[in-house]
Amino acid sequence: MCDGKQPNIVILYADDLGFGDAGCYGSTSIPTPNLDRLAAQGVTFQQGYATAATCTPSRYSLLTGSYPWRNPRAAILAGDAPLIIAPETPTLPGMLRKAGYRTGVVGKWHLGLGRDDLDWNKEISATPNDVGFDYSYIMAATNDRVPCVYVENRKVIGLDPDDPIEVSYDCAFPGQPTGRDHPELLKMKYSHGHDGAIVNGVSRIGHMRVGKSALWDDETMAEVFLEKAVDFVTENKDRPFFLYYAFHQPHVPRLPGPRFKNATPLGARGDVIVEMDWCVGEMLDALKRLGIEENTIVIFSSDNGPVLDDGYEDRAEELKGSHKAAGPLRGGKYSMFDGGTRVPFILSWPCTVRPGESEAIVSHVDFYASFAAMLNQRLRANEARDSVNVLQALLGKSDRGREELVVEGTQAKTVLRKNDWVYIPPHAGPAVNVHTNTELGNSPEEQLYDLSQDIGQIKNVAAQNGKRVRDMSARLEEILASQQTRRAELRPGEPDEPDANDAE
Secondary structure: OHHHOOOEEEEEEEOOOOOOOOHHHOOOOOOOHHHHHHHHOOEEEEEEEOOEOOHHHHHHHHHHOOOHHHOOOOOOOOOOOOOOOOOOOOOHHHHHHHOOOEEEEEEEOOOOOOOOOOOOOOOOOOOHHHOOOOEEEEEOOOOOEOOOEEEEOOEEOOOOOOOOOEEEOOOOOOOOOEOOOOHHHOOEOEOOOOOOEEEOOEEOEOEEEOOHHHEOOHHHHHHHHHHHHHHHHHHOOOOOEEEEEEOOOOOOOOOOOHHHOOOOOOOHHHHHHHHHHHHHHHHHHHHHHOOOOOOEEEEEEEOOOOOOOOOEOOOHHHHOOOOOOOOOOOOOOOOOOHHHOEOOEEEEOOOOOOOEEEEEEEEHHHHHHHHHHHOOOOOOOOOOOOOOOOHHHHOOOOOOOOOEEEEEOOOOOEEEEEOOEEEEOOEOOOOEOOOOOOEOOOEOOOEEEEOOOOOOOOOOOHHHOHHHHHHHHHHHHHHHHOOOOOOOOOOOOOOOOOOHHHOO
């Protein structure tokens, strides 16, 4: 800590950005000068992981410190899904708030809102403000799902009470044009799955009726979220704060602001990555302008691996050229291969962290225990069930991170990484996602890969390593049957048993 002061913490979280999409990870096709600048002043992790190959479960793990498969509802949610983090659940922002932090979330949420009877026209119960955040300015789910409105704390922004919001994921409203029935109204055509309500010339998943006063403008979304994020750090510059700034880029539909259109030869996907990089730079500049850059931990990462065609005809596949969004990794979003969960992962803390690269295995699920250790916050027995204190690795002071990590593809299909080895048990299902052309990792046979020799997971060596396969299979089953994997970390003189008040 600089001068004994608690550091501010800012997590910049991309949506569907791949391991090979940034210049500091080898890309030469998409200019990312601000990410490169962040990497130059911090630690760039080569083995940093989300816990899942899709968004909702990864975000659940980041905020709760628990593997997503422990919560059956931690899967890709509809836009009107109820909050999947129970208000009594310990969370990362809640822990930081106890440590004296002001906490805020800006951007994509996608962890549900309200109860089962959510009414968008009233004050919303069960929001980020009920799970540890003091302030929230969010989209409820994703930019390709309804409702296409912003929610600040507990209210929809710009709502006209004379023109109430109605949302349905079952059927269209009478008289409502949809992408399926009226493709002539679309400025961006869907390729699969996005044939519902038309908002701003783009058909979405789901159906809604709402007056124009509450609808977001896709092309200004980046600026809206950036302004709210900068406002939050500005208002809290004189006290420790935690900001979870969750970008919507490069998730579909990719609609960059006018200044970023045609910024790359890769089409809209490349353009929105450049737009996101600009947002990173604006945040870094704001921290410097406020005089708090030196004692602010800035983390940049992504919720899962990349996908090109994820539901809209924006020519991402056609225009990719030689660019490899996942870099040398196999798979991508939705996949059990490393391309689904190994993501860009950078940590900067100018007054403490020396720039460099790290091969330590670290995961978003570990922020909880690591920051608790940094701030001398004791974790209860049922808190951050799978979070490991890897603080020294995160700060670049140790090459030792995790020894083992469970990640998942879709439908909670799990994989065990242990040191350099990855074990994928037999999983039923197609080998390739027919919509996205992503290798999913499903196979009737057990798979084992030695990442120290085969980063692309090309050669399955299970047949030559029978004992290792049996051991890793047994260990994965043991973890899946456990209540938690985090071991209690005791201070000198503390009892071996948890307090009675810590029990569930």
